[in-house]
Amino acid sequence: MGNAKPNIVFIITDHQAFYGHDREGEYDYKWENYERFAAEGARFDRAYSVCPLCSPARSSMMTGVYPSSHGIIMNTEAEGFGSQPDFDSGQLLYSHYLSQAGYRNGYVGKWHCGRERLPIDYGIEGWSLPDYGRIYMADAYKSYAEERGFGDARAQIEYNINYPEWQGQEIVLHDPSPWKFMNGSGVLAGPPEAHEEQFVAHLACEKLREFAADDQPFSLVVSLWGPHQPYYPSAAYADQVDPATIPEYPSFRDDLDGRPLRHVFHREISHRSAQSFTEWSTWQEILARCYAQGHQTDAAVGDVLDTLDELSLADNTIVIWLADHGDAVASHGGLWDKSSTYIEEVARVPMAIRWPAAIDAGQRVNQLVSNMDATATMLDAAGIAAPDTMHSRSVLPLCQSAADAVWSDDLICEHMGHGGHYFPQRIILSDRYKYVFSLHDMNELYDLQDDPFEMNNLVHDRQYDDLARDMRQRLARHIEGSSMRNQRLKRVFLVALEHGV
Numbered sequence: 001m002g003n004a005k006p007n008i009v010f011i012i013t014d015h016q017a018f019y020g021h022d023r024e025g026e027y028d029y030k031w032e033n034y035e036r037f038a039a040e041g042a043r044f045d046r047a048y049s050v051c052p053l054c055s056p057a058r059s060s061m062m063t064g065v066y067p068s069s070h071g072i073i074m075n076t077e078a079e080g081f082g083s084q085p086d087f088d089s090g091q092l093l094y095s096h097y098l099s100q101a102g103y104r105n106g107y108v109g110k111w112h113c114g115r116e117r118l119p120i121d122y123g124i125e126g127w128s129l130p131d132y133g134r135i136y137m138a139d140a141y142k143s144y145a146e147e148r149g150f151g152d153a154r155a156q157i158e159y160n161i162n163y164p165e166w167q168g169q170e171i172v173l174h175d176p177s178p179w180k181f182m183n184g185s186g187v188l189a190g191p192p193e194a195h196e197e198q199f200v201a202h203l204a205c206e207k208l209r210e211f212a213a214d215d216q217p218f219s220l221v222v223s224l225w226g227p228h229q230p231y232y233p234s235a236a237y238a239d240q241v242d243p244a245t246i247p248e249y250p251s252f253r254d255d256l257d258g259r260p261l262r263h264v265f266h267r268e269i270s271h272r273s274a275q276s277f278t279e280w281s282t283w284q285e286i287l288a289r290c291y292a293q294g295h296q297t298d299a300a301v302g303d304v305l306d307t308l309d310e311l312s313l314a315d316n317t318i319v320i321w322l323a324d325h326g327d328a329v330a331s332h333g334g335l336w337d338k339s340s341t342y343i344e345e346v347a348r349v350p351m352a353i354r355w356p357a358a359i360d361a362g363q364r365v366n367q368l369v370s371n372m373d374a375t376a377t378m379l380d381a382a383g384i385a386a387p388d389t390m391h392s393r394s395v396l397p398l399c400q401s402a403a404d405a406v407w408s409d410d411l412i413c414e415h416m417g418h419g420g421h422y423f424p425q426r427i428i429l430s431d432r433y434k435y436v437f438s439l440h441d442m443n444e445l446y447d448l449q450d451d452p453f454e455m456n457n458l459v460h461d462r463q464y465d466d467l468a469r470d471m472r473q474r475l476a477r478h479i480e481g482s483s484m485r486n487q488r489l490k491r492v493f494l495v496a497l498e499h500g501v
Contacts, residue, residue, distance in 0.1 A: 041354030064375030
């Protein structure tokens with residue numbers, strides 16, 4: 001194809017154990033395809049989730065605005081707390097701007113930005129499911145599996161928080177609720193192609209072949225369900241990770257002393273049953289499945305990248321690869337999943353961009369960015385100016401002329417809680433410090449340079465009073481100028497910030 005405009009591929013992994021798991025000189029946990037991909041373009045070393053929860057983060061990546069502006073502040077299946085289950089009918093997505101510029105837009109995989117409306121309802125081609133989705137029960141997966149003789153998806157269960165009696169059993173992964181099998185680890189039966197990641201990659205590759213036959217520039221979002229738990233990798237990947245080689249996670253013995261209530265809720269209430277896993281040897285086995293599922297997700301993305309090469313599309317395609325948020329697994333006293341905290345493990349995400357025609361290979365970008373910045377970056381690549389109402393910022397200047405790029409020294413993110421727990425928070429990050437301001441709960445201040453695993457909350461240390469005050473003031477200025485939908489909450493935040501409570 002001879003398109004003047006580049007094609008756009010946006011790859012989103014889900015709930016990725018990333019920060020702290022690859023520790024130089026101690027343990028090597030790298031994704032082979034991601035490492036090669038990042039080396040071919042620009043890698044962002046300080047990328048964060050705008051909100052470390054699926055629906056708010058994904059919705060911000062689709063719209064380019066903060067969760068407090070688009071209204072999906074909790075997961076779409078959550079009830080209450082003022083969160084919307086779908087976008088407003090007039091909400092503009094990235095695809096609206098790209099369509100106006102002549103793009104054909106596709107979306108394959110996990111959506112989780114709506115309970116009733118899917119990408120197709122916004123004029124985007126492809127396949128997805130409402131809410132979190134039950135992929136192994138979806139008609140598209142069943143047809144795919146039947147054609148290949150896989151049968152129903154089944155997993156050999158090794159650990160399950162909610163159903164410990166399943167240990168050692170093979171379970172068919174069919175249930176009306178997607179959460180039934182969520183909090184567990186084991187091995188998926190059948191060949192790797194039976195796994196949900198390879199299924200989504202298959203659909204994405206088919207869509208790329210369809211787009212390649214057209215002379216119209218395209219965008220394609222490839223949204224994986226993995227490596228989100230349950231950690232059920234196929235045997236071929238499970239065999240790649242030896243549990244005995246995984247060293248103890250640095251904050252595994254954390255007693256949460258000096259931490260806010262929301263940290264205790266995460267460990268002692270949200271996933272209290274995980275505390276039955278008291279031995280590091282158990283967590284080694286769980287992490288081995290987690291890491292193996294990561295490698296399998298990486299391989300699935302590798303299939304998509306290989307298809308771009310096969311179709312001679314790679315040179316004229318900008319590919320953005322990142323995660324919606326991280327995973328707290330095994331950190332801070334033995335956590336599972338994510339909750340209402342903004343710890344680095346759930347907040348930090350991998351992020352890299354490759355565009356051979358416009359970005360030099362081998363770059364490392366140290367500026368603070370968020371996954372919400374992907375939205376404006378896609379528009380910028382297509383030659384579209386992001387509207388003033390968009391909070392997303394194109395990161396292309398950081399890749400193409402970093403020395404001259406104007407970029408904020410701060411990054412501000414949001415969190416409203418999770419799992420039925422309401423903990424409104426605003427987070428500000430600087431080159432060294434992270435300050436978490438929370439209504440109804442203790443605040444947090446960490447020196448990420450000297451304390452990268454956040455073992456020492458400095459918020460009550462008087463020598464940091466001026467720093468904390470300055471960060472609150474910067475948060476207040478941001479909130480004052482923000483487009484928060486909930487004006488009452490906005491006023492409460494501003495009053496609380498002014499008084500430091």
